[in-house]
Amino acid sequence: MSFDPSNIQAIGIGVTAFLATLVATFVIISSKKNKVGRALIIMLLTVVWWAWFGFLYHIFDYIPVARAIRLLSVLGITAISVSFITFASVYLEEKKALKKRERVILISLQAVGALLAIFLFADIFIQEGYIVGALDFAPKEALAPNAGPLLLILIGHFVFCILFGGYLLALRAGLETDIRRRREAIIILLSTTGGLILGGTRFAPWYGVDFAPFLGGLAVPLFTVGIFYIMAVYGAFNVRLVTAEFLIFSIWTFMFFRTLMNSDFVSAIPDIIVLVVIIVTGIFLIRSVLKEVESRVEVERVLKELASLNLGLERRVSERTKEFLRAGEHVKTIVENLPIGLIEVSNGKVLRRANRVASNLLNFNRDTKLGVVLTSKEGALWTVVERALGHNINYQAMDILIERPEHRDLEVITAPLVAEQGEPGFIILIRDVTQEKELNRAKNEFLTIAAHKLRTPITALSWALFTLSEGRVGELTKKQKEIVAETGKRAEIITDLINGFLLAAEMSSRKFMVRREMGDVGELLSKAVEQTRLLYDKNINCIVSIADDIPKIAIDPGKLSLAFKNILSNSFIYTPSGGTISVSAERKGSKILIQVGDTGIGISKNEEDILFQKFSRGREAARIYTEGSGLGLFITKQIIEAHSGRIFITSKKGKGTTVTVELPE
Known part of the structure; x- marks a missing residue:
């Protein structure tokens, strides 16, 4: 094995092999995670394969070894063809998927390449091979062995791969809408395809024609431009490492050429050892620099993200602050313009x-x-605050009377205010109800006067009816007795209505009182049932169940009896003939539980809340019994609560109603 420093072609191929190896190394370091980068790595490795075996062919004098190396070099050409079309397809599929016809052509060319590789391996063991024929002279005298019968097929495959790969790259360029990206795609197309076309001219010496050798010399630099451009586009060549890479590349290149300048292999061994050491050291150096650069890039990225997040946070804080300010102004405006204090x-x-x-x-x-x-010096303001904060804070309204600066009736509601920061407090809502109170007083006075005016003639009428029914002015016929009895019932209803008006007026004026004495609730309830049943002569099944162990408690018998009659009257009025009314009283713990249930018309859910309000009646009840005043349950509730009890209703429309009264012992 020997190397002739004057062999320019060998030097060129050697330099190509060396540079291709370096480029492949750095692409592997930088772009192995990128799909296009991986395809580029494979293409570079095939170039490295072809270049190194092409270089070794020129330094081996032993013909069989030289021929075998040339076969492996040609195998690299086939690999370059296949890797080029693979790279082109991957590059295109960044934008669009291959069509079925294009994928079939790709797979076919790859299959032909694999088949050619099999023939090339077989040629190693055959002197007159299928693709590479015999080598008649040493590499110094022959640029290439003889051409085998299938070499034209390999050349044709090479040409088809260049054309198909160029077609795919052209498609990619046509898909780009951005001018800069389209320009990048066109440069990649021209440099890689052009370099391979020029390199294909070096098949001429196989047929004894050394056609324009300078064109083949242009292939490597042109193809290299394309590779470096692809690296730049996809970030395979780290710009931050340019200084370190350029310095190391320079040292490697110098040592590589120094090694080539030796006259024989033995004298080149020390330089080869130094070159290997420098290459290994340089790779480790570049990797360490790369890690440092990547760390800095990561730090810069994190800092940029933090700056972006900080900017976004500041913007959001500013926006939220403005929103809070707007909300605060909005709330302030609402509070300021409320119709209540x-x-x-x-x-x-x-x-x-x-x-x-x-x-x-x-x-x-x-x-x-x-x-x-x-303080107490604040007058009306102090009165309201003192009374409101001294009242049970339960969102219920309370009445406060102030005399200065003028007489006012105020309705005050107090609610606690919980603060996340600072001292908690209270919100006090103040409504001027002076006019409402005056209207209520006027209404109650009218009701009282009207009731008293009506009571005198009704009392006289009732006495006259009683006199007639007793026969004191002569015996009455049966028909006359029925008329007197019916008129007496009506007079009693009117009397109860008048009493109800008077009692409601008394309750509204806060003058309502109960005069308690020890009494039997069960007996009182039983008498109320009998009196009500006689008053409403209807075919109704009335079931009464009063326990014997009910104790006597402090009650106002007259008012509590009125409450029971009001409840029972509603059941009798609104339960149709044939229906059932059940009345029960029992001792339950420390309470006396009274229930009146019926199978009447029932009450809708949305009407239950208004039943205990003054002059309020359900729609269906008003339609069935037009004579009702809407005061019965209002008066009943006031009487029950005056006895420290409570009353509530459960009902289902069309099914009936149950009224429950609880009285403490």
Whole structure:
């Protein structure tokens, strides 16, 4: 084995092999995770294969070995053809999938390449091979062995691969809409395809024609331009490593040429050892620099992300702050324009907020009172705050009367205000109900006067009917007795209605009182059932169950009997003939439980809440019994609650109603 430094072709191929190896090394380091990068690595490795065996062919003098090396070099040409079309297909599929016809051509060319490789391996053992024939002279005298009968097929396969790969690259360029990306695709197309076409001219010496050798010399640099451009486009060549890579490449290139300049292999051994050591050291150096650069890049990326996140966070904080400010102004505007008074007070009775209506109602200056601890000197404001905070904070309304600056009836609702920061406090809502109270007083006075005016003639009518029914003015006929009895019932209903008006007026004026004495609730309920049953002569099955162990408790017999009659009257009125009313009373723990159930018309769910309000009646009840006043259950509830009890209703429309009363022992 010997090397002739004057052999320019051998030097060129050697330099190509050396540079291809270096480029492949750095592409492997930088782009093995990228799909296009992996295809590029495979193509570079085939170039490395072809170049090194092409170089070795020129330095071996022993003809059989030289021929075998040439066979392996030609195998590299076939591999370059297949790797080129594979790279082109991967590059195109970044934009679009291959069509079925294109994929068939790709697979066919790859299969032909594999078949040619088999023939090339077989040629190693055959002197006159199928593709590569015999080598008649040493490489110094013969540029190539004789051409085998199938070499033209290999050349044809090479040409078809160049054409098909160029076609795929052209398709990719045509798909690019961005001008810069299209320019990149065109440069890759021209450099790689052009380099391979020029390299194909070196098949001429196989047929004894050394046609334009300089064209073959242009193939390597042109193809190299394409490779480096692909590396640049896909980031395979790290710009941050350019200085280190250029320095190391320079040292490697110098040592490589120094090695080639030796006259024989023995004298080149020391330089070869130094070259190998420098290459290994350089690779480790570049890898360490690459890791450092990647670390810096990662740090820069993280810093950029943090800066971006910080910027986004600042922007969001600014937006949320503006939203909060807008929301605060919105709430402030709403509070200020509420038709009722609103004040906010801390637990330490510091006035935090007050709207215009509150300051007008309570006659204080907000500008001087906000942030000030309230005292008894504040007049009406102090009265409201003191009473509101002393009241049970349960969102229920309470009435407060103030005399200064003028007489006002106020309805006050207090709600706790929980603060995440700072001292908690209360919101106090104030509504001026002076006019409502005046209207209620006027209405109650009217009801009282009207009831009293009606009571006198009704009482006289009732006495006259009683006199007639007793026969004191003569015996009545059966028909006359029925008329008197029916008129008496009507008079009694009117009397109860008048009493109801008077009682409702008394309750509304806060003058309602119960006068308690020890009484038997069970007996009182039993008498109310009998009296009501006689009053409403209907075919109704009335079931009464009153326990014997009910104790006597402190009650107002007259008012509690009225409450029972009101409940029973509703059951008799709204239960059709043939229906059932069940009345029960029992001792349950420390309470007396009374229930009146019926199979009447029932009450809809949305009407249950209004039944205990004054003058309120259900739609169906008003249609069936037009004479009702809507006061019965209102009066009943007031009487039961005055006895410290409670009353509630469960009902289902069309099925019936159950009224439950609980009285404490």
